[in-house]
Amino acid sequence: MSLSSLDSEIIACRLCPRLVAWREQTAREKRKAYREQEYWGKPVPGFGDPAARVFVVGLAPGAHGSNRTGRMFTGDASGDFLYPALFRAGFASQPTAVARGDGLTLTDLYITAAGCCAPPDNKPSPAELAACQPFLRREMELLRPKVIVALGRIAFESVLRIFSIRNSAWKFAHGALYALPPAEFCRPNASLLCSYHPSRQNTQTGRLTAAMFAEIWQKARERINN
Numbered sequence: 001m002s003l004s005s006l007d008s009e010i011i012a013c014r015l016c017p018r019l020v021a022w023r024e025q026t027a028r029e030k031r032k033a034y035r036e037q038e039y040w041g042k043p044v045p046g047f048g049d050p051a052a053r054v055f056v057v058g059l060a061p062g063a064h065g066s067n068r069t070g071r072m073f074t075g076d077a078s079g080d081f082l083y084p085a086l087f088r089a090g091f092a093s094q095p096t097a098v099a100r101g102d103g104l105t106l107t108d109l110y111i112t113a114a115g116c117c118a119p120p121d122n123k124p125s126p127a128e129l130a131a132c133q134p135f136l137r138r139e140m141e142l143l144r145p146k147v148i149v150a151l152g153r154i155a156f157e158s159v160l161r162i163f164s165i166r167n168s169a170w171k172f173a174h175g176a177l178y179a180l181p182p183a184e185f186c187r188p189n190a191s192l193l194c195s196y197h198p199s200r201q202n203t204q205t206g207r208l209t210a211a212m213f214a215e216i217w218q219k220a221r222e223r224i225n226n
Contacts, residue, residue: 001142003139009135010044010116010135011042013043013135016127019115019119023041023042023043023061023118026039026067026118028041030068031064034064037068040069042070043117044067044072046113047106048111049106050142050143051143055147055149056109056111056148056149056151057113057150057158059151059155060114060119061115061117062078062122065077074100077203078197082097082198088214089214089220089221092107093107113136113155114155114158116135129154133158140162141184141185144184144185144187147190148180148190148193149216150193151197156194174196174208175194175215177193193223195208
C-alpha cells in the first residue's frame with residue numbers, strides 16, 4: 001500500500017457515528033469568520049515528506065482548523081505555534097500554514113494524529129481512538145521513522161499501544177526521550193520523544209514556550225543525525 005492509497009481509505013472512513021455527525025455538522029454550520037469557506041468535513045490524513053525520518057503524532061483535527069482546511073495543524077492556533085518552530089528547525093519550507101495549496105512543504109518530517117476526525121470538545125473517546133489506531137500503525141509502517149514525536153499524552157499513549165509497551169517506567173513528560181524496541185514499523189535504534197501539545201491552552205498559559213518547543217525539534221534533529 002502507498003501513502004496515497006492509505007490517505008484515500010482514511011478520507012472515506014465512517015466508522016465512528018459520533019465523529020461523522022460532529023465533523024459534518026461543523027462543516028455545515030461553520031464558524032462565522034469562515035462562513036464563506038468550504039469546509040473539508042472529512043477525516044484528515046497525514047501530511048509531509050514520504051521519506052521522513054521524523055514522524056509527528058498529534059491529538060486530532062480541530063473543528064475549525066484541520067476539519068476546515070483538510071490538512072493537519074493548518075488554519076488554527078496550534079498550527080500557528082507549530083509551523084514557525086518547524087520552519088526555524090529546517091523541517092518546514094515556510095512558517096505559516098493557512099490552507100492546502102499554500103506552498104507549504106515538509107522535509108524529513110511527516111505529521112499525523114492519533115485521531116483522524118475532529119471530536120467534540122477535542123476529546124475523542126477510547127473506542128474512537130482504537131478505531132483510528134490501524135491507520136496510525138499503517139502510516140508508521142510505510143514511513144519507518146527514526147524519531148517519533150508525540151505531541152501530548154494521548155499521542156504518547158497511542159504510540160505505546162502500537163509498540164505494545166506496558167512498562168510503567170514509560171511516563172509522559174515534556175522532553176522525555178525513550179529508546180523504542182526493534183519493530184518492523186520503525187528504523188533501527190528509533191526513539192520516542194515527548195512534547196506538550198502546542199494547543200492554545202498550553203501556549204497561552206506558558207506551559208509550553210517557544211524555547212521549550214525549539215528544544216524538541218533540536219533533539220529530533222540530533223537523533224536523526226546520530
